[in-house]
Amino acid sequence: MLAQEYRGSVRPYVNFNSKHDAELLHKAMKGIGTDEDTVLMLLSSRSNDQRQQIKAAYQKTYGKDLVGALKSELGGLFENLILALMTPPVSYDASQLHKALKGAGTDDQVLMEILASRTGERIKEIIKVYKKEFGGKLEKDICGDTSGHYMKLLVILLQGSREEGVDEENIEKDAKDLFAAGEETFGTDEEKFIMILGNRSAEHLQKVFDAYKKLSDSDIEDSIKSETTGNLENLLLAVVKCVRSVPGFFAESLHKSMRRAGTDDETLTRIMVSRSEVDMLDIRASFKKLYGESLYTTIQEDTTGDYQKALLYLCGGND
CATH class of the missing domain: 1.10.220.10 (Annexin)
Incomplete structure (x- = not known):
């Protein structure tokens, strides 16, 4: 069987050296002020696996936690994006679900987006990591925050056990x-x-x-x-959209996050980070096809500063 063509916009960096990258980041954050360009260019051009290796090398060389160092040096939307990039993908999904469930109110959009679009295998991993990192059962937390037919469908999706093939x-x-x-x-x-x-x-x-x-x-x-x-209507529609085309579903969500008064930066960051190594090239193509404009240009028009630069890196090019 042929290996599937890689559809992410972020690939593993070829001449990767975790110690060297840790040194560059240390230099960028040393003294007064921070060299944000180095931080964003370096971290958005490494795969998540490589970022975890840089984190380990940084700890070993400087006796400090890289994520903590980044937190103290960066701020605002750019900081949120960089911290998201530093989180392993399954942990990121689990933390987004936890955030959506804890506290007053529920962020249903996050529940729907993640549970409708992730593979069964991925959902099972998320459940394990959720328990490990937050000490609770994801299903129990979802049942505590939702109700009725909507809750029933979320619980079915949470089983991650769709039938195989066509009957x-x-x-x-x-x-x-x-x-x-x-x-x-x-x-x-x-x-x-x-x-x-x-x-x-x-x-x-x-x-x-x-x-x-x-x-x-x-x-x-x-x-x-x-x-x-x-x-229930929104979740059923999300499931149908993901069945028809997962990249199409995310292209539509990205378009909604930007083409309104005020940008929904949480959604924009979450999708750009979580899909950058999965199917961003296909999302870009779907976006262009659906809206007649490139994702790159839309991000340029709707965001600013280092945050914008990092998003454009994750976009991987202008169609």
Whole structure:
């Protein structure tokens, strides 16, 4: 089997030397003022794995925690972005979920984004790291913060156990069941939507959506919008979007985070960091296709300073 082409914008740095990088960072932060350019150029052009090695080399050479040093030298949005880059990917997801759940109110957007887009394998890793780092069970915390059908679908996604492959015999049946659960009846059988969209494989669901369109003359998204509301509607739509195209889902989320009064920097940072080594090249292509402008230019117009420079590095180029 051919190795899949790498679709991240950040690649492992070729002539990597963790000790040398630690020295450069130390110099950049020594004395009065900080050489932000060195910090951002260096850290945004290393892979996360390499950043962890720099962190270890820094500790060994200077007896200090690199993350603590960066925190004391940087500030604002730029600091948030650099600290996110320094966090191992699974820990970053776990910390974002923890932040979304703790305290007053719940950041449902984060729950939906992470649980709808991550692979089953990744979700299982997140659960382990969440328990280790925050001492609680992710499922219990989600159930404590959410309710109803929305909670049920989150819990199903949290199992990270979608079926494999396409079940040809059940494509028509699933499409008919979804049609019967929504458009065909008065009221909605939400359980049916949750069960089918939460458990079937992406490949299987793509075929179910095609069959559904033939059956009902409208897309499954239209049916979800007319049959459900609130968080359940948003989560079902996120699942459908990720089934159709994960990069498309993130391109849309990035566009929403910028094209409004005031930029949603938390979402912008989270997506740019968490997808930089996964599928940023595909997200960029989807963004251009959907909105007719490049992600790079949009970031340029919506952000400033070192924060902007670092985001543009993570973007990996202008289409």
